[in-house]
Amino acid sequence: MQINSDFEFHIKLVIIGDSGVGKTNFIFRFTDGHFSPLHVTTVGFDYKSKIIKLNSSKKRVKLQIWDTAGQERYMAINKNIFQKVQGIIIMYDLTKRSTFENLDRWFNLVTQNASNKPKILVANKLDLAEGKRIVTEEEGQKVAKEYDIPFYEGSGSSGDNVDEIFNKMAEMVYKNLIDEKDNIQTNTKLNTKQEKKKCCK
Numbered sequence: 001m002q003i004n005s006d007f008e009f010h011i012k013l014v015i016i017g018d019s020g021v022g023k024t025n026f027i028f029r030f031t032d033g034h035f036s037p038l039h040v041t042t043v044g045f046d047y048k049s050k051i052i053k054l055n056s057s058k059k060r061v062k063l064q065i066w067d068t069a070g071q072e073r074y075m076a077i078n079k080n081i082f083q084k085v086q087g088i089i090i091m092y093d094l095t096k097r098s099t100f101e102n103l104d105r106w107f108n109l110v111t112q113n114a115s116n117k118p119k120i121l122v123a124n125k126l127d128l129a130e131g132k133r134i135v136t137e138e139e140g141q142k143v144a145k146e147y148d149i150p151f152y153e154g155s156g157s158s159g160d161n162v163d164e165i166f167n168k169m170a171e172m173v174y175k176n177l178i179d180e181k182d183n184i185q186t187n188t189k190l191n192t193k194q195e196k197k198k199c200c201k
């Protein structure tokens, strides 16, 4: 966590999921407000940033969103990313069942490398739902419930739910950071008490 005059917190996130589900465009839509109909694997960026204001605390938070830039093709994600980030968005494409079926593998990867970090499940390409939907909303909800995480359907193309998803993620990470800080403070207080007890018995 960094303190800066423009913002009070720095939160790092990553979006994972099969190649082609729309991760890169989803990040672009959020940070730059646009969408490219072309597959943007060639653009190549490590991460993009945007400052937002949390609804709950009115704190200004700088979100740094990491892209997996093609590494997801063979699920060959550099595992260091999971140590770096504080929140993870797991995405599938509601018009392509294989991307939904591969969720278990993505969740396994997350469980192995970042088990207790906040997560959100996102079904992308909601703009194509009418006519091209293959995975129902209920199916997505069921998986999210199994893992006990929030679920959204959205679209990097139309922008539906994009801000909502990043806001929700930021709120979850922020709450986690505050809880951790409280725990550290409580533990320090307890330790000091114990020290005192030890010292003055």
Ligand code: GDP
Binding pocket: 018, 019, 020, 021, 022, 023, 024, 025, 026, 036, 037, 038, 039, 040, 041, 124, 125, 126, 127, 128, 154, 155, 156, 157, 158
């Ligand atoms: P990535 O491999 O997960 O990073 O996916 P990309 O962002 O490169 O997108 C893959 C393809 O899906 C591109 O052709 C995009 O134009 C298309 N795409 C991405 N998001 C959406 C969406 O929300 N709606 C529609 N209709 N197409 C999308």
Ligand code: MG
Binding pocket: 023, 024, 025, 040, 041, 067, 069, 070
């Ligand atoms: Mg990409």
